[in-house]
Amino acid sequence: MSFVQTLLDVIDREWTWFGEDSGRKDHYIGPDGKTTHSAKTGGKKNPRKETVEPYSSRVGEYWLAIPTKQYKKLVKDYAKDKGKLDGTVGLAWSAAFISFCFKMAGADTSFPYASGHFTWIVRAIRNRKQGKLKAALVGYRPGEQELRPGDLIGRPRQKGITYDNALKKGWFKSHSDIVVDVNKKKRRAYVIGGNVGQSVSRVSVSITADGKLNDKGGWIVHIRNNIKHPKVAKLESTKRAQVG
Numbered sequence: 001m002s003f004v005q006t007l008l009d010v011i012d013r014e015w016t017w018f019g020e021d022s023g024r025k026d027h028y029i030g031p032d033g034k035t036t037h038s039a040k041t042g043g044k045k046n047p048r049k050e051t052v053e054p055y056s057s058r059v060g061e062y063w064l065a066i067p068t069k070q071y072k073k074l075v076k077d078y079a080k081d082k083g084k085l086d087g088t089v090g091l092a093w094s095a096a097f098i099s100f101c102f103k104m105a106g107a108d109t110s111f112p113y114a115s116g117h118f119t120w121i122v123r124a125i126r127n128r129k130q131g132k133l134k135a136a137l138v139g140y141r142p143g144e145q146e147l148r149p150g151d152l153i154g155r156p157r158q159k160g161i162t163y164d165n166a167l168k169k170g171w172f173k174s175h176s177d178i179v180v181d182v183n184k185k186k187r188r189a190y191v192i193g194g195n196v197g198q199s200v201s202r203v204s205v206s207i208t209a210d211g212k213l214n215d216k217g218g219w220i221v222h223i224r225n226n227i228k229h230p231k232v233a234k235l236e237s238t239k240r241a242q243v244g
Contacts, residue, residue, distance in 0.1 A: 003227045004150035007105035011178055011192050014101065018055065018200040027199040035199075048198040055199070056087030062194060063093060065100035066115050074115060094175055095119075097194020098152070101178065102227075110136040110227045117174040118166075121154040124223040125166055138224045139163075145222060146211040147189050151179045152223040153205070153213060163220045176223070177203065184211050 019035050021027050028046035030036040039046060049055055063071060063085040071085065079089045087093070098120075099113040112119045124139030132138065141163050142153070156166075157173035166172070177193035180202070188204045189211070196203065205215035213222050 003105060003107070004148075004225065007101060007107075007150055007178070007225075008180055010101050010104045011180060014058075014097070014194075015192050015200050015202060017058065018049075021049075021197060021199040021201040022203065023201060024197050024203055027197045027201070050087035050093070050195070050198045052087075058087070059093050059096070059194075060084060060086035062096040062100040065103045066096055066113050070115050092195050094193055094195035097200065098176060098178065100194075107136075107227050116171060117154055117176040118172050120152070120223065121174055121176065121221055122166055124152075124154075125163065125221060129167070134226060136225075136227045138226060139221045140224060142213040142215075142219050142222050143208070144212070145224060147179050147182050147207060147213055147222065148224070149179055149181060150225040152176045152225065153179065153191060153215075153219050154221045154223060155218045156220060161220065166220065182207065182211050184209060189213070 021035060025037050026039070027035050027037065027049040028039060029049050029052045030038065030041050030046050035049060036046060050059055074085060074091065075083065078091055079085055082089065085091065095115050095117045098117065099111070102111040103113060112123055114120070120137055121139065124137040127135040127137060128139045147153075154174060154176035157175055161169055161172050175193070177191035177196070179189055180192050181190040183189070184207070187207050187209060189207045190202055190204050192200065192202045194200050205213065205217060208214050213219060
């Protein structure tokens, strides 16, 4: 089985485990224990889905995929009393989810596991600008290449970050999702990400007739996933423990 297919199987398992949620609208757990988009029921607040068991502990497992040094720093800074990270800690866990999926799929050192998406966004763009088109991750401009399952799409979560200046910015708030399906006939691609609507959620994005990203969601990079087997590239050290 190819690495991409293994990755897609891991993602599908996690999406199914969270209840096959869709969309970026926040998900909550109602009094009946079911997922709802309603923040309140009968005048009482519903808890965010990520904070309720068994989902909270599952988020905790995602966090374990990031480098130990980063994990310990985040626990010290945000969860010292709890002694661990899970869905009840007020931290964005979307990058931890991506890291978990790649690690469980066997990417080994080919993927730069981290608490922030900027780590692989910057690496991928740098590879593209240096002409390393066979690198494990290559960051193209949206619309430059056809989307394929297993690829990622990334965007900043703060103003002023572009494809052209991302390498100079250092750390920045960001997000990425993994492409799981491409439907050229419908001109839609489907992506799954963690901490999307407080859950693992599937969302559609717009593509052209030839499968290139043209969605107006603020995406600045399409990351081609060239990972075929473990140990394709050395893991760069990641000293920061900044989330998002």
